[in-house]
Amino acid sequence: VVRVALxxxxxxxxxxxVVEGALLAVLSEPDVEVLLVGPTDVADRLIAGRDTTGRxxxxxxxxxxxxxxxxxxxLRAKPDATVRVAARLVRDGEADAVVSTGSTxxxxxxxxxxxxxxxxxxxxxxxIPAVAGPVVLLDAGATSESTAGHLLQHGLLGSAYAEAGGxxxxxxxxxNVGAEPGKGDQLRKEAFAALSGAPLRFxxxxxxxxxxxxxxxxxxxxxxxxxxxxxxAIEGATARAGGGGLPVTxxxxxxxxxxxxxxxxxxxxxxxxxxxxxxxxxxxxxxGRIAEILGGRRAPVxx
Amino acid sequence: VVRVALxxxxxxxxxxxVVEGALLAVLSEPDVEVLLVGPTDVADRLIAGRDTTGRxxxxxxxxxxxxxxxxxxxLRAKPDATVRVAARLVRDGEADAVVSTGSTxxxxxxxxxxxxxxxxxxxxxxxIPAVAGPVVLLDAGATSESTAGHLLQHGLLGSAYAEAGGxxxxxxxxxNVGAEPGKGDQLRKEAFAALSGAPLRFxxxxxxxxxxxxxxxxxxxxxxxxxxxxxxAIEGATARAGGGGLPVTxxxxxxxxxxxxxxxxxxxxxxxxxxxxxxxxxxxxxxGRIAEILGGRRAPVxx
Numbered sequence: 152v153v154r155v156a157l158x159x160x161x162x163x164x165x166x167x168x169v170v171e172g173a174l175l176a177v178l179s180e181p182d183v184e185v186l187l188v189g190p191t192d193v194a195d196r197l198i199a200g201r202d203t204t205g206r207x208x209x210x211x212x213x214x215x216x217x218x219x220x221x222x223x224x225x226l227r228a229k230p231d232a233t234v235r236v237a238a239r240l241v242r243d244g245e246a247d248a249v250v251s252t253g254s255t256x257x258x259x260x261x262x263x264x265x266x267x268x269x270x271x272x273x274x275x276x277x278x279i280p281a282v283a284g285p286v287v288l289l290d291a292g293a294t295s296e297s298t299a300g301h302l303l304q305h306g307l308l309g310s311a312y313a314e315a316g317g318x319x320x321x322x323x324x325x326x327n328v329g330a331e332p333g334k335g336d337q338l339r340k341e342a343f344a345a346l347s348g349a350p351l352r353f354x355x356x357x358x359x360x361x362x363x364x365x366x367x368x369x370x371x372x373x374x375x376x377x378x379x380x381x382x383x384a385i386e387g388a389t390a391r392a393g394g395g396g397l398p399v400t401x402x403x404x405x406x407x408x409x410x411x412x413x414x415x416x417x418x419x420x421x422x423x424x425x426x427x428x429x430x431x432x433x434x435x436x437x438x439g440r441i442a443e444i445l446g447g448r449r450a451p452v453x454x
Numbered sequence: 455v456v457r458v459a460l461x462x463x464x465x466x467x468x469x470x471x472v473v474e475g476a477l478l479a480v481l482s483e484p485d486v487e488v489l490l491v492g493p494t495d496v497a498d499r500l501i502a503g504r505d506t507t508g509r510x511x512x513x514x515x516x517x518x519x520x521x522x523x524x525x526x527x528x529l530r531a532k533p534d535a536t537v538r539v540a541a542r543l544v545r546d547g548e549a550d551a552v553v554s555t556g557s558t559x560x561x562x563x564x565x566x567x568x569x570x571x572x573x574x575x576x577x578x579x580x581x582i583p584a585v586a587g588p589v590v591l592l593d594a595g596a597t598s599e600s601t602a603g604h605l606l607q608h609g610l611l612g613s614a615y616a617e618a619g620g621x622x623x624x625x626x627x628x629x630n631v632g633a634e635p636g637k638g639d640q641l642r643k644e645a646f647a648a649l650s651g652a653p654l655r656f657x658x659x660x661x662x663x664x665x666x667x668x669x670x671x672x673x674x675x676x677x678x679x680x681x682x683x684x685x686x687a688i689e690g691a692t693a694r695a696g697g698g699g700l701p702v703t704x705x706x707x708x709x710x711x712x713x714x715x716x717x718x719x720x721x722x723x724x725x726x727x728x729x730x731x732x733x734x735x736x737x738x739x740x741x742g743r744i745a746e747i748l749g750g751r752r753a754p755v756x757x
Contacts, residue, residue, distance in 0.1 A: 219634040282694050292631055295639045328595055328682040331522045336598045336679050359686025363694040376639050377680055379631040381687045383662025388688040391585050391666040392695035 152182055153430040156237035156246035159189025160215040161253025162417050169252065170197040172422020177206045179423065183430050186210045186246055188237045212236035215253075218415060222256030226264060234258050238265040241408040248409035248429035252417040258410055259293050259403055266407030269442050272301045273405030274308055275375070275412060277382055281365025287313050287321075288362055290375040291382050291401055297374035299341035303349055308404045309370035310351040311444035315437055324357035324368030326377060332356065338374065346372070363388075400428050404441065409433050455485055456733040459540035459549035462492025463518040464556025465720050472555065473500040475725020480509045482726065486733050489513045489549055491540045515539035518556075521718060525559030529567060537561050541568040544711040551712035551732035555720040561713055562596050562706055569710030572745050575604045576708030577611055578678070578715060580685055583700070584668025590616050590624075591665055593678040594685050594704055600677035602644035606652055611707045612673035613654040614747040618740055627660035627671030629680060635659065641677065649675070666691075703731050707744065712736050 157173055159166045166189060173185040184206045187194040194209035214229040216222065226235055234253060238261040240246035251258045255275055263273065274290035289309045294301060306323050313321035325342055327335040332343060334356055346353045354368050361367040363385050373381070386399060399421075403410040409432045413425040432438075460476055462469045469492060476488040487509045490497040497512035517532040519525065529538055537556060541564040543549035554561045558578055566576065577593035592612045597604060609626050616624035628645055630638040635646065637659055649656045657671050664670040666688050676684070685702065692700050703724075706713040712735045716728040735741075 218632070219636070221636075295631070326683060328598070328679060329521070333522070333524075339679075359683040359688075360690030360693070362687055363690035373683075376631060376642075377683055380629055380662040380676075380680055381683055384665055384684045384687045385662075385691040387663030387666035388691035389695045390663070392692045 152184055153248070153433045154184045154186060154246045155248050155250055155426050155429050156186045156188050156210070156240045157426065158233045158237055158249070158251035158253050159187045159194055160233045161251040162413070162415050164416070164418060165252065166193050166197060168417060168419050169422055170194070171419035172417070172426065173207050174201060174203065175419055175423035176426035177204045180427060180430055183426060185426065186240060188212045188233045188240070210236065210240065216257040218254050220254070220257070222254055222260045226257060226260045232257070232261070235261045235265070238262050238408070238410070242266050247433040248411065250411045250413070250422070250425045250429050252413035252415060252422060252425065255292050255401065255412050258412050259406070262403055262406035262408060262410045268406050269438070269445060270304045270308060270405040272304045273403055274305045275401040276309060276312055276404045277399065277401045279362055279385065281363055283365030284369070286362055286365050286368065287370045288378055288382060289370070289372065289404065290378050292375045292379035293403065294375035297338065297376070299338060299345045302338070302342035302372055302374065303345040304405070306346050306349060306351055306353070306370070306372045307445060308441065309372060311441045312404055313369050314444055315435070315440040318369050320352050321369040322354045322367070323351050323370045323372060324354050324361065326362070326371050326373035326381070327356035327358065330356050330358060342372070400425050402428065402432065407438065409438055455487055456551070456736045457487045457489060457549045458551050458553055458729050458732050459489045459491050459513070459543045460729065461536045461540055461552070461554035461556050462490045462497055463536045464554040465716065465718050467719070467721060468555065469496050469500060471720060471722050472725055473497070474722035475720070475729065476510050477504060477506065478722055478726035479729035480507045483730060483733055486729060488729065489543060491515045491536045491543070513539065513543065519560040521557050523557070523560070525557055525563045529560060529563045535560070535564070538564045538568065541565050541711070541713070545569050550736040551714065553714045553716070553725070553728045553732050555716035555718060555725060555728065558595050558704065558715050561715050562709070565706055565709035565711060565713045571709050572748060573607045573611060573708040575607045576706055577608045578704040579612060579615055579707045580702065580704045582665055582688065584666055586668035587672070589665055589668050589671065590673045591681055591685060592673070592675065592707065593681050595678045595682035596706065597678035600641065600679070602641060602648045605641070605645035605675055605677065606648040607708070609649050609652060609654055609656070609673070609675045610748060611744070612675060614744045615707055616672050617747055618738070618743040621672050623655045624672040625657045625670070626654050626673045626675060627657050627664065629665070629674050629676035629684070630659035630661065633659050633661060645675070703728050705731065705735065710741065712741055
């Protein structure tokens with residue numbers, strides 16, 4: 152059984168779309184239980200008379216972090232915030248994963264605060280269904296000010312994630328304004344040097360089109376500002392070209408538990424899809440495998 | 455008559471695709487003359503026996519700036535570089551515009567060096583055919599390290615460009631990771647404040663999807679790194695979704711002459727399209743109008 156702590160109040164269409172998503176998920180995932188974390192009267196009202204298969208139950212949380220709040224400060228001020236209670240359930244072994252379609256920053260802060268982290272700088276990873284195969288893009292928005300050291304950590308995390316997903320020796324590329332070495336701003340030049348010396352398969356610079364087309368790299372590393380804007384630009388361009396919706400499910404990598412963050416505009420099917428992604432990460436012990444791969448890669452300490 | 459100085463050696467498919475583009479352009483634009491700036495033996499060989507309508511002629515330039523060269527340094531070292539000779543023709547009144555599908559940085563440096571600039575920080579502007587109407591995105595790659603002051607200048611330039619193009623009181627948005635004020639990194643927070651106090655119609659933050667979908671802003675301001683990556687991501691996503699090629703013609707704004715920069719992968723039709731864009735900018739006296747609009751917007755100097 153996989154127990155998913157679902158943020159009842161996250162996203163533009165919460166709580167209704169969240170509950171509908173939970174109902175869809177338990178139908179399609181027979182081993183999943185959903186804990187609806189939020190005001191229990193709201194949860195009770197929305198599931199009243201519905202067939203929950205006995206695998207959906209409310210867990211009380213009385214506060215909500217808004218999209219316009221500074222995440223860390225809001226979380227400290229709201230110990231009973233839905234996303235914080237959800238993370239606490241994972242820490243206490245009462246749930247296996249957190250799913251939220253609310254603030255990414257709040258989910259990140261809640262996970263770090265309660266479950267700890269595997270690396271100094273966790274990242275939000277999204278998988279883009281590129282033409283030549285899936286591309287892991289990170290950071291898609293967990294960090295707003297980045298250093299070359301952060302980009303190096305993103306590379307290690309993304310590589311471990313891709314490897315845990317079955318890609319052996321994943322190719323890691325640095326998102327830049329040109330393919331040639333030496334391109335880009337100071338951050339990219341420093342990150343290029345750091346990634347060149349890292350225990351991963353660095354294939355050099357890749358460009359914006361390589362994210363949606365694939366073929367050059369399995370993992371594309373960038374700062375959280377650029378990653379967020381690029382992801383949304385790809386979503387917009389795909390919609391513009393009539394390509395339908397792109398899955399925009401993000402996985403927080405580098406925290407001490409599974410946490411899936413969906414788009415704020417998520418509808419019921421999107422919430423259900425986030426729950427499926429979270430359940431799969433739990434079944435495959437993604438966090439444990441990433442920790443193992445990262446641990447095995449640590450450079451030996453000189454004696 | 456509009457005389458376009460065309461960089462014969464710029465782009466992956468030069469010089470053949472460049473000459474074919476010139477041949478297409480003079481057929482479709484009866485008032486356009488093309489000066490093929492490059493080694494005259496190469497130009498002569500490629501136009502030999504072709505119908506140039508008498509409106510294509512070679513102009514000698516013996517050096518080329520490569521895509522992997524540091525632009526300013528390369529230009530200083532190569533006074534006879536194609537793009538520099540082309541810019542000099544504009545300065546000397548022998549041509550009305552420069553078109554190049556070579557290095558953007560080299561074109562920018564050549565224009566600044568020879569024709570001067572209207573603002574401290576010129577920008578590369580591209581027009582995205584968004585769902586709700588055209589969106590001017592800038593900077594798409596002229597500058598690699600940006601300050602809030604640069605972003606403010608991009609806003610003023612982009613607004614003047616959109617106004618010169620017939621949009622009255624263009625809406626200017628700042629590309630950011632969320633719509634709410636206060637979002638983003640330090641650069642965005644400072645740029646938000648600078649744009650809020652500027653003589654333009656600032657509509658606040660916009661997100662990645664707004665670039666391809668439009669509707670929120672007529673002009674989207676960002677730094678040259680993000681703009682370049684976002685533009686290419688939109689191109690890639692459009693191709694991925696089967697939406698065909700996007701026009702990727704960039705106009706250098708803020709320099710003392712018309713300069714159109716095409717994609718390095720440009721084929722003949724793309725080169726012809728760049729020539730058309732340049733010719734139109736000349737007919738409409740775009741540089742003069744932008745200078746006038748910017749001049750009218752200058753805050754009065756306290757006496």
